Amino acid sequence: MRQAKPGVVFVAAIVALMGIGFGYAHWTETITVEGTVTTGNLELVPTCEIEKLAPDGPYGEVDCEIEGDTVTYRISNAFPCMKVRVNFSLANTGSIPAGLYKIAFSDSEGHGWEHTAPDIPEDMGPVIEDGLPEWIEVESITWGGAPFGQIDPEQEAWVEFVIHFTEDTPEGSTYTFSFTLDYWNWNEVPGLS
Amino acid sequence: MRGNGFALISVLLLISLALIGFAYAHWEEIITVEGEVSTGTIDAKITDCYCNDNGNDPGYDKDVASCECSIDKNDPQKAYVNITNAYPCYNVNITLVVKNIGTIPIALGEVRVDGNIIPKQQWKQIDLDNDGKNDIEFYVIPGGSANPGEFIAPILKIHIMEGAKQSSAEQTTKYTFTIEFDFWNWNEVQ
Numbered sequence: 001m002r003q004a005k006p007g008v009v010f011v012a013a014i015v016a017l018m019g020i021g022f023g024y025a026h027w028t029e030t031i032t033v034e035g036t037v038t039t040g041n042l043e044l045v046p047t048c049e050i051e052k053l054a055p056d057g058p059y060g061e062v063d064c065e066i067e068g069d070t071v072t073y074r075i076s077n078a079f080p081c082m083k084v085r086v087n088f089s090l091a092n093t094g095s096i097p098a099g100l101y102k103i104a105f106s107d108s109e110g111h112g113w114e115h116t117a118p119d120i121p122e123d124m125g126p127v128i129e130d131g132l133p134e135w136i137e138v139e140s141i142t143w144g145g146a147p148f149g150q151i152d153p154e155q156e157a158w159v160e161f162v163i164h165f166t167e168d169t170p171e172g173s174t175y176t177f178s179f180t181l182d183y184w185n186w187n188e189v190p191g192l193s
Numbered sequence: 194m195r196g197n198g199f200a201l202i203s204v205l206l207l208i209s210l211a212l213i214g215f216a217y218a219h220w221e222e223i224i225t226v227e228g229e230v231s232t233g234t235i236d237a238k239i240t241d242c243y244c245n246d247n248g249n250d251p252g253y254d255k256d257v258a259s260c261e262c263s264i265d266k267n268d269p270q271k272a273y274v275n276i277t278n279a280y281p282c283y284n285v286n287i288t289l290v291v292k293n294i295g296t297i298p299i300a301l302g303e304v305r306v307d308g309n310i311i312p313k314q315q316w317k318q319i320d321l322d323n324d325g326k327n328d329i330e331f332y333v334i335p336g337g338s339a340n341p342g343e344f345i346a347p348i349l350k351i352h353i354m355e356g357a358k359q360s361s362a363e364q365t366t367k368y369t370f371t372i373e374f375d376f377w378n379w380n381e382v383q
Contacts, residue, residue, distance in 0.1 A: 026381040027235040033272045033372040040278035041359040096280045185280045193253050
């Protein structure tokens with residue numbers, strides 16, 4: 001077997017090094033950009049009020065409390081013809097507009113509904129009324145502030161119900177319900193941006 | 194006869210000397226080539242930078258987030274981008290106007306974010322806080338090439354991803370990163 005001549009090996013090595021040099025030794029000038037991204041926050045703070053409007057007297061107690069993102073309304077010892085004012089509000093204390101993505105309702109009588117954007121009805125009043133048992137009559141619904149569908153920073157949405165317990169109110173029963181409002185950063189809620 | 198032999202030896206000797214002389218005393222002309230190569234320079238500086246968020250956020254009808262870009266007063270090869278009140282899906286374009294102040298045409302060869310190469314014509318997602326979720330993705334439009342004295346304007350697209358954490362009343366979430374734009378001699382940029 002013949003050995004490669006030293007001259008051939010030398011030339012091959014030079015060519016290989018030139019090849020490496022060509023590949024890795026382009027001239028370069030670097031421009032640097034220092035970036036900072038500070039994120040905003042999505043924060044809604046609920047408030048609640050509840051008041052017995054009628055009749056006067058010590059019977060029929062009402063109260064509400066807020067724990068984190070859960071608002072609990074309690075009406076105890078209710079009776080026919082009792083009338084209650086219920087107020088619920090949501091304030092956007094964050095820095096990003098909040099969009100309502102989903103609203104859902106369920107109760108202890110097996111009623112329930114759910115609406116997801118962009119198919120949330122503009123007027124939720126009839127939807128809410130229809131979900132309640134017949135012995136809870138909604139006398140009035142008043143909407144105020146920003147629309148619940150989209151609450152911008154520093155804005156507040158509120159709604160006030162006046163409900164009336166009809167003559168059909170069952171004795172000694174307990175009725176529970178749950179509303180869930182699911183808000184996203186508005187730009188990702190279908191139909192809002 | 195003896196006289197002829199002497200003459201023959203003399204002639205042969207002369208011919209030998211002539212031959213030796215011919216071999217060592219040929220005429221000579223030396224041509225010298227002197228070479229000088231002066232190489233060019235690759236140099237660039239930022240002359241302007243701006244975001245396309247000048248009011249309402251790009252693609253939206255609200256002014257929520259904001260973006261500012263500024264050039265370092267002492268180092269025109271460095272710029273700062275500051276995005277505030279960002280949220281998932283916020284996207285913004287940052288244009289760097291770079292002047293070729295060298296003597297060789299330049300083109301954008303490579304862009305890195307915190308050392309991660311942004312592939313050409315592709316989004317590059319980066320988990321800046323190492324929580325296992327990508328926070329921001331980057332895309333670069335190279336902007337062609339620039340002859341000496343001319344400008345090149347690459348565009349950096351920034352998109353906030355779902356993995357970005359929101360700030361809270363207690364803690365501000367801030368993502369910082371360094372983007373390096375490498376300009377090469379144009380002929381080696383593919």
